[in-house]
Amino acid sequence: REYFKEKSLRVHLSGIIGGMIWAMGLSFSIIAAEQAGPAISYGLGQGSTMVGAAWGVFVWKEFKGAPKKTNWLLTLMFICFIAGLALITMARNI
DSSP: OHHHHHSOHHHHHHHHHHHHHHHHHHHHHHHHHHHHOHHHHHHHHHHHHHHHHHIIIIISOTTTTOOHHHHHHHHHHHHHHHHHHHHHHHGGGO
């Protein structure tokens, strides 16, 4: 209860708006799944995670100054994630 009293109305409204945006995206994903199939719909939905990771690495430079091995791990992460999305999306044909 104290948490809700400590935060301003602006903080609470941003959380509510964020939840509304998420709910709208989920609704559209469910609608799209009926037309495109669940595999493609899931693949597109998870693509947002890849966009977030790319922004973190390339725009915000979250790993700047990290050991060189980190770059190899990030590259491997991007390759595996994209390959996984591709395989999930192609699963509609199975």
